[in-house]
Each structure stands twice: as C-alpha cells, then as structure tokens.
Amino acid sequence: MPAGRCGCCPPDTAPGTSSRSPARTPTNRWAGSPRSPLAERFAREPALLQESGCTWNFLLCLDPDGASLAGRWLTGLPGEGLPGEGRPGEGLPGEGLPGEGRAAAEASPTLRGYYRRFYRPAFAAQPEFPPVMSDPRPVMPESEALVRLIDELRPVVQFSLHGVEVGGSFLQLTRAVPGAAAAYRRIAADLGIPLEHRPFDGMGWLAESPGVLVLPDSGPTEERDPSGFTSQATWLYAMRHGTVSAVVEAPFWSVAGVSDPRPVAEPRREVAEASEILLGRAKQLEAVVGELGPRAPETPEEIAHFTAARELMDIGPGVVDTWNSAELATTVGNAVSLGVAARRIPLRAAAMMRQALGGAPALDTLVEAWARELASTFDARWVPVTDQTELQIRTMLALARALV
Numbered sequence: 001m002p003a004g005r006c007g008c009c010p011p012d013t014a015p016g017t018s019s020r021s022p023a024r025t026p027t028n029r030w031a032g033s034p035r036s037p038l039a040e041r042f043a044r045e046p047a048l049l050q051e052s053g054c055t056w057n058f059l060l061c062l063d064p065d066g067a068s069l070a071g072r073w074l075t076g077l078p079g080e081g082l083p084g085e086g087r088p089g090e091g092l093p094g095e096g097l098p099g100e101g102r103a104a105a106e107a108s109p110t111l112r113g114y115y116r117r118f119y120r121p122a123f124a125a126q127p128e129f130p131p132v133m134s135d136p137r138p139v140m141p142e143s144e145a146l147v148r149l150i151d152e153l154r155p156v157v158q159f160s161l162h163g164v165e166v167g168g169s170f171l172q173l174t175r176a177v178p179g180a181a182a183a184y185r186r187i188a189a190d191l192g193i194p195l196e197h198r199p200f201d202g203m204g205w206l207a208e209s210p211g212v213l214v215l216p217d218s219g220p221t222e223e224r225d226p227s228g229f230t231s232q233a234t235w236l237y238a239m240r241h242g243t244v245s246a247v248v249e250a251p252f253w254s255v256a257g258v259s260d261p262r263p264v265a266e267p268r269r270e271v272a273e274a275s276e277i278l279l280g281r282a283k284q285l286e287a288v289v290g291e292l293g294p295r296a297p298e299t300p301e302e303i304a305h306f307t308a309a310r311e312l313m314d315i316g317p318g319v320v321d322t323w324n325s326a327e328l329a330t331t332v333g334n335a336v337s338l339g340v341a342a343r344r345i346p347l348r349a350a351a352m353m354r355q356a357l358g359g360a361p362a363l364d365t366l367v368e369a370w371a372r373e374l375a376s377t378f379d380a381r382w383v384p385v386t387d388q389t390e391l392q393i394r395t396m397l398a399l400a401r402a403l404v
Contacts, residue, residue: 008054008157008400036060037389038396052397053404057153062127062142069119069301108382111253112371114165118351122308128160129231132222146234154241157403160234161392162249166380167340168258169391170199172213172247174239181212183398191387193251194259197333200226200341201249203326210259210333226322227315244403248395250388253380255340260332270329274338275320281346281370282316288362289313289353297356306356312349319345336378343374 036058042049049056061067123129127142150158171184188195188211195211203226205213215236223233235245264270297306319341329335347370354363374380 008052008056008155008404038393041393048397052400054156054400057149057155059146059149062146063121065304066119066121066125069304072117072119108384110371111165111375111380112368114252115347115351115367115371117355118165118348119305119355120308120348120352121304122311123225123227123229123231125304125308128234129223129229130234130237132230132232135230143234147237150234150238150241150243155238155243157244157246157399158235158238159392159396159399160245160247162247163388164249164251166253166344166374166378167200167251167255167337168194168196168211169251170196170201170211170213170249171395172199172202172205172215172235172245172249174215174235174243174245176214177244177399177402179402180399181208183402184395185211187391187394187398191391193383193387193391194254194256196258196337197261197331198328198337199249200337203322209331210261226319228318228322229315244399246395246399248392250391251383252388253375254383255336255378255380257336257378258333258340260336262332264329264332264335267327267329267335270335270338271323274329274335274342275323277339278319278342278345279316281343282313282349285313285346285350285353285366288350288366289357292357292360292362295357302356302358305352309349309352309356312345312352315345340374340378343370343377347371347374 039056039058042056124131124137125140127140127146130139130143130147131137169188171181173180185195197210198207199211199213202213204216204224206216208214221236222230223236224230235247238245297303323338329338347367350363350366350370354360354367357363
C-alpha cells in the first residue's frame with residue numbers, strides 16, 4: 001500500500017531522483033504528510049545529498065483525498081478502539097502517532113484499532129493505475145499530473161513507497177540493478193524486517209527470492225493485479241525514458257513466517273486451503289451485509305468506502321483463478337503469504353463496509369474477530385515507524401548510488 005513517490009536525476013540534466021507520497025494506495029504512514037523523512041535527512045546532512053550525486057524531487061502526496069481517509073487511524077481520535085483494546089503489550093490506540101521509535105513500543109497500535117479506520121481506494125480510484133487503452137474510464141487528473149512530471153523530469157530512478165498492513169517487505173524493480181538485491185536484503189536484515197519469500201504482487205515478474213521481483217526483459221507492458229484488474233502502471237510508463245522504477249514495500253506488522261524458504265510437500269493443498277478461506281469469508285460477509293437490509297451510503301466518504309468494499313467482496317473468484325494458474329505455495333514462506341492475503345482481502349472489505357454502513361454492530365463483530373484471528377494466527381508484530389521509514393530511505397539511497 002504505497003505512500004511516497006521520489007526520483008533522482010544527474011545534476012547536469014533535469015532534476016533527478018524522484019520520491020513521492022501516496023500513490024497507488026494511500027495507506028503508507030508518510031501518506032499526506034507535509035514532510036519527507038529523506039528530505040529532512042538531506043537538510044540535516046548536506047554531505048549525504050552531495051554524495052548521492054543527483055537532484056532529488058519529492059511528490060509528497062499524489063492522492064490527498066485517499067490519504068485523508070486512510071490517515072484517520074493515525075489521528076488518535078477517542079473511541080477508535082474496539083472492545084478489549086489495549087491489553088498489556090498491545091498498546092492503546094489514540095496516543096498520538098503510533099510506533100514513533102522503539103521507546104514508544106508500549107503505545108504501539110493494534111490491528112483491530114487499525115481496521116476500525118481502514119481505507120484503501122478501489123483500483124480505478126488509485127492514480128498510479130491509469131486505465132489501459134481498452135478501458136473506457138477517464139484518466140484521473142492526478143494520473144495525468146504524475147505522467148507530466150515523469151515526462152518533464154525523466155528521472156534516472158523513481159521510487160514508489162508502499163506499505164502493507166501485515167506481512168513482509170519486498171522490492172520490485174523494472175530492471176535488474178547490479179548489487180541492488182544484496183544491498184536491500186542487508187538493510188532488511190539489519191532492521192529485523194522479514195522478506196516475502198515470493199511476494200503476492202507482481203505475478204508476471206521474475207521472483208529473485210527472497211524479497212525481490214524484477215520485470216523480465218520481455219515482461220508485461222501493463223500491470224495486472226491478481227484479481228485480474230489491468231492498468232498502465234506509472235512505474236511501467238517511466239521506462240520509456242530509461243528510468244528504473246522501484247516499488248519499496250514495508251509492513252506495518254511483520255510476519256516472520258513469510259521468509260521461510262523450506263519446501264512445501266503439497267503446494268496445491270495450500271492453495272486450495274487459502275482459496276477456501278478467501279471465498280468462504282467473502283460469502284460470510286455477503287450474508288452479514290444482506291441481513292442488514294437495504295442501506296445506501298450517503299456521504300462522499302461512505303460512498304468511497306462502499307465502492308472499495310464492494311469491489312473487494314467481488315474479486316475472490318479472480319484471485320483464486322490467478323492462484324490456481326501460477327506456481328505458488330512451493331515454500332512455507334509463500335504459503336504463509338497466501339494465508340495472510342486470503343484473510344486480508346475480506347477483512348479489508350468488512351472494515352470499509354462497516355464504515356460505509358454506519359458502523360453496524362454485526363460488522364463490528366466481524367472486523368474484530370477477523371482482525372484478532374489474523375494477528376494471532378501469524379504472530380503479527382508491530383514494526384516501529386522509524387524502522388519502516390529507515391528501510392525505505394536506506395533502500396532508496398543504495399539504489400541511487402548504484403544507478404547515478
């Protein structure tokens with residue numbers, strides 16, 4: 001779930017490396033922020049900027065509307081917590097920005113509190129995913145603005161900073177960069193953040209396990225989500241200028257199991273179990289919503305939540321078809337990733353439908369139960385915001401050094 005866009009160019013050409021905030025999905029903790037930790041570090045350490053050998057451009061927020069909805073879980077508003085929130089070691093919601101440094105571990109948020117305010121735009125409302133030629137929907141003004149910026153800057157490398165609520169970290173590169181994968185893995189290991197052995201995203205990309213996906217030379221010119229949604233992703237658009245695009249994903253809550261390289265004896269059985277969970281929970285959510293009777297969202301915020309939730313409730317069959325057509329769950333780590341995804345999709349849908357329909361108690365109960373189960377099943381551990389940010393900053397600097 002992204003947040004920032006940033007890019008770097010050689011100093012003797014147009015401005016250079018680019019970095020931006022919320023782009024594909026505005027759930028990253030930088031989303032909508034008027035500040036960039038990397039820019040602040042350059043201001044404090046001018047030598048670091050000079051060493052990078054390029055000009056950096058920061059797009060702090062590509063999707064302010066989405067960021068304003070997604071960022072509410074960070075505001076600490078009273079009454080955000082679910083019943084029983086705040087057990088020892090879990091932390092209390094509503095105590096300022098969560099996870100700011102290891103010393104604030106006692107104030108770490110919980111998954112249940114997070115999903116109370118969850119928002120992720122529908123695919124067509126995400127500026128990083130402009131429509132393909134066969135898609136009749138109009139291009140979003142935000143997408144047009146980003147494309148114009150890419151054409152103007154022609155960066156050597158652009159970074160799209162993403163965050164995902166539960167799982168591990170991974171790096172997507174539109175071109176192989178010598179030394180980049182090793183540097184990224186060292187950074188993640190130093191911070192104690194697990195790498196997805198085979199990430200759930202980038203199904204058409206080459207998996208250089210652990211944690212790295214590289215677009216093949218004859219790779220797709222369009223980005224296809226596992227649900228089947230296809231777009232002209234802006235990280236692919238930039239390739240016409242020779243730009244390397246890097247998508248850097250950092251988890252809010254890490255799951256150590258996603259990095260387990262051990263082989264699985266029966267991969268098809270693991271895929272079948274994950275598929276059953278995904279389709280079964282989508283059906284369960286459909287039944288709960290149906291029992292609430294005809295209720296229509298009224299405000300723009302409710303409509304946005306409803307549209308995104310409805311989409312997630314309908315994509316299950318497409319996702320399962322993708323899982324069954326790919327070589328997945330061959331390692332324990334990838335089987336764990338599938339298990340997380342199978343639970344995460346319906347939980348996201350339930351969380352947004354709850355907000356779209358006025359916080360119905362039946363949906364409250366469902367969100368609480370599924371969030372608890374997700375956290376306990378995979379022993380999800382909060383990653384301090386400082387570590388999430390450091391992972392992305394160090395990765396950007398390492399890639400810039402390799403390319404400039």
